[in-house]
Amino acid sequence: MATAPEVIRGTTNPMVTPILTDLYQFTMAYAYWKARKHHERAVFDLYFRKSPFGGEYTVFGGLEECIRFIANFKFKEDDISYLRSVMPTCEGGFFDYLRGIDCSDVEIYAIPEGSVVFPKVPLMIVEGPVAVVQLLETPFVNLVNYASLVTTNAARHRFVAGKSKTLLEFGLRRAQGPDGGISASKYCYVGGFDATSNVAAGKLFGIPLRGTHSHAFVSSFMSLDEIVDKELKSCDGSRVCNDFVNLVQAWLRKLQFTDSLHGVFGETNQSELAAFTSYALAFPKEFLALVDTYDVIRSGIPNFCAVALALNDLGYKASGIRLDSGDLAYLSIQARKFFCTIEKEFIVSGFGRTLITASNDLNEETLDHLNKQGHEVDSYGIGTYLVTCYSQAALGCVFKLVEINNQPRIKLSEDVTKVSIPCKKRCFRLYGREGYPLVDMMTGENEPPPKVGERILCRHPFSESKRAYVVPQQVEELLKCYWPGKSHKLREELPPLNKIRDRCLQQLEQMRPDHMRRLNPTPYKVSVSGKLYDFIHFLWLNEAPVGELQ
Ligand SMILES: Nc1ncnc2c1ncn2[C@@H]1O[C@H](COP(=O)(O)OP(=O)(O)OP(=O)(O)O)[C@@H](O)[C@H]1O
Ligand SMILES: O=P(O)(O)OC[C@H]1O[C@H](OP(=O)(O)OP(=O)(O)O)[C@H](O)[C@@H]1O
Ligand SMILES: O=C(O)c1cccnc1
Numbered sequence: 001m002a003t004a005p006e007v008i009r010g011t012t013n014p015m016v017t018p019i020l021t022d023l024y025q026f027t028m029a030y031a032y033w034k035a036r037k038h039h040e041r042a043v044f045d046l047y048f049r050k051s052p053f054g055g056e057y058t059v060f061g062g063l064e065e066c067i068r069f070i071a072n073f074k075f076k077e078d079d080i081s082y083l084r085s086v087m088p089t090c091e092g093g094f095f096d097y098l099r100g101i102d103c104s105d106v107e108i109y110a111i112p113e114g115s116v117v118f119p120k121v122p123l124m125i126v127e128g129p130v131a132v133v134q135l136l137e138t139p140f141v142n143l144v145n146y147a148s149l150v151t152t153n154a155a156r157h158r159f160v161a162g163k164s165k166t167l168l169e170f171g172l173r174r175a176q177g178p179d180g181g182i183s184a185s186k187y188c189y190v191g192g193f194d195a196t197s198n199v200a201a202g203k204l205f206g207i208p209l210r211g212t213h214s215h216a217f218v219s220s221f222m223s224l225d226e227i228v229d230k231e232l233k234s235c236d237g238s239r240v241c242n243d244f245v246n247l248v249q250a251w252l253r254k255l256q257f258t259d260s261l262h263g264v265f266g267e268t269n270q271s272e273l274a275a276f277t278s279y280a281l282a283f284p285k286e287f288l289a290l291v292d293t294y295d296v297i298r299s300g301i302p303n304f305c306a307v308a309l310a311l312n313d314l315g316y317k318a319s320g321i322r323l324d325s326g327d328l329a330y331l332s333i334q335a336r337k338f339f340c341t342i343e344k345e346f347i348v349s350g351f352g353r354t355l356i357t358a359s360n361d362l363n364e365e366t367l368d369h370l371n372k373q374g375h376e377v378d379s380y381g382i383g384t385y386l387v388t389c390y391s392q393a394a395l396g397c398v399f400k401l402v403e404i405n406n407q408p409r410i411k412l413s414e415d416v417t418k419v420s421i422p423c424k425k426r427c428f429r430l431y432g433r434e435g436y437p438l439v440d441m442m443t444g445e446n447e448p449p450p451k452v453g454e455r456i457l458c459r460h461p462f463s464e465s466k467r468a469y470v471v472p473q474q475v476e477e478l479l480k481c482y483w484p485g486k487s488h489k490l491r492e493e494l495p496p497l498n499k500i501r502d503r504c505l506q507q508l509e510q511m512r513p514d515h516m517r518r519l520n521p522t523p524y525k526v527s528v529s530g531k532l533y534d535f536i537h538f539l540w541l542n543e544a545p546v547g548e549l550q
């Protein structure tokens with residue numbers, strides 16, 4: 001809990017201002033104002049209806065940005081002038097009202113960022129003057145939608161890759177614009193990636209940076225003669241090798257005449273060798289080579305090994321290779337065999353474990369296929385499919401009015417999944433005997449909360465026959481106060497990004513495995529209390545006109 005009031009910084013993206021919203025929020029705000037309704041106290045739920053990517057879970061992202069947004073919510077004078085120009089029929093008093101608005105009278109309750117969340121359960125409850133909260137709809141939904149979608153995508157990639165693999169996010173060039181790129185790097189880290197290639201995201205969020213080199217670097221070299229400064233000090237600084245190029249060439253010849261490698265390769269590409277040697281001279285402590293520019297088996301790997309063994313003579317340990325095309329399962333296995341042979345032949349301890357990074361249009365499916373085939377990849381670099389959320393473009397979060405002036409409101413629809421759950425609610429996660437979450441349950445605000453060891457009826461919100469008794473072994477209240485407004489509640493602190501990431505990984509770990517599997521996962525149950533069920537259906541009948549048959 002926060003003890004002293006602290007200054008909350010603005011949003012990461014300075015483009016997120018009170019006018020980053022849809023026009024209709026302003027027209028509605030005006031109509032509320034005209035009707036003298038703008039101060040009425042409204043409660044909105046922000047939730048989604050279906051988990052993405054054919055899965056049964058979602059990871060909540062974007063909360064911190066929402067809080068940073070409202071903490072600094074204030075119209076600028078030129079925004080007011082612009083609004084005046086696009087809403088010429090509106091009375092001047094409305095713009096004076098807008099000028100005075102901030103979010104000091106808004107309250108926000110939310111599930112902690114990085115939590116595993118489920119359809120229909122509010123991720124955020126936003127309460128405040130109806131006109132103000134209405135203006136928040138679009139930016140909030142915008143800030144949560146992609147953040148949660150891409151966090152979930154990253155979590156799914158982590159799930160398939162397995163805990164032991166290193167996951168690198170390489171998506172900046174393919175992301176949907178600069179904001180997409182920055183957000184992707186931030187939230188992929190939360191979802192379980194280890195590092196990003198995005199330097200700005202590294203600086204902004206403290207995410208570890210990682211990278212290799214590109215084909216351009218390899219193909220920019222023509223021959224070893226280009227290397228002028230051939231000197232390299234040993235790792236401990238005790239010796240100097242005057243001609244590192246010569247040492248590399250000597251190792252390549254040795255490899256060529258090694259019986260156990262006979263027939264694997266002959267002459268390698270010398271321009272590639274020049275590129276690798278130059279890279280090693282620049283980064284002897286973290287030499288990594290992209291080995292697929294010419295021919296992985298006949299050139300890239302032997303060239304890499306010659307440079308790595310020359311570095312080894314000087315006490316350096318090469319990092320590894322990157323494969324960016326071809327059959328990644330096969331090539332990684334061949335590379336591993338080559339490394340293991342070298343470890344044995346030349347007694348270089350640990351050489352067999354040289355890291356193999358794979359990239360090239362990877363996604364959940366390819367990772368799954370690689371696992372099924374067997375492979376030797378240690379680390380994946382993933383870009384396009386990850387950051388663009390190629391298999392599902394949007395999460396579909398919504399922001400619905402559930403109460404005004406203490407009066408519950410409902411939104412009806414022919415499609416039952418689109419009927420909103422009325423009332424200001426409390427939400428609980430009930431845990432079973434094995435320690436897994438069993439069900440999320442919503443109750444009315446003033447109902448007694450579920451208690452550990454006490455049997456409680458959980459009902460599907462819309463399907464009469466779906467109900468179950470639960471005796472929870474643990475009860476967790478999901479929504480906490482992140483913005484108390486004028487209430488005297490304590491404000492929950494905004495944790496640093498690595499804590500949000502820890503929460504995400506810990507929560508995913510805690511889920512029952514059948515909810516997490518990729519094929520036909522078991523739906524997680526989301527329910528309401530008996531009392532809330534009855535009230536939803538009472539209100540439904542009350543609001544739905546009775547048809548007349550003729
Ligand atoms: N063993 C494998 N099993 C399944 N999919 C794989 C395997 N190895 C690679 N892939 C995937 O197959 C696709 C190969 O794509 P493509 O044929 O366009 O690339 P490439 O010809 O190998 O390389 P590039 O065209 O980039 O030089 C990539 O999406 C890659 O992730
Ligand atoms: O494949 P992704 O998952 O998007 O990962 C990032 C890709 O970006 C880089 O090359 P780029 O795609 O720019 O060129 P390439 O297609 O010729 O490899 C890198 O070599 C990867 O292939
Ligand atoms: O560092 C890399 O290897 C990298 C970075 C971005 C895109 N592709 C590869």
Ligand SMILES: [Mg+2]
Binds near residue numbers: 360361
């Ligand atoms: Mg590519």
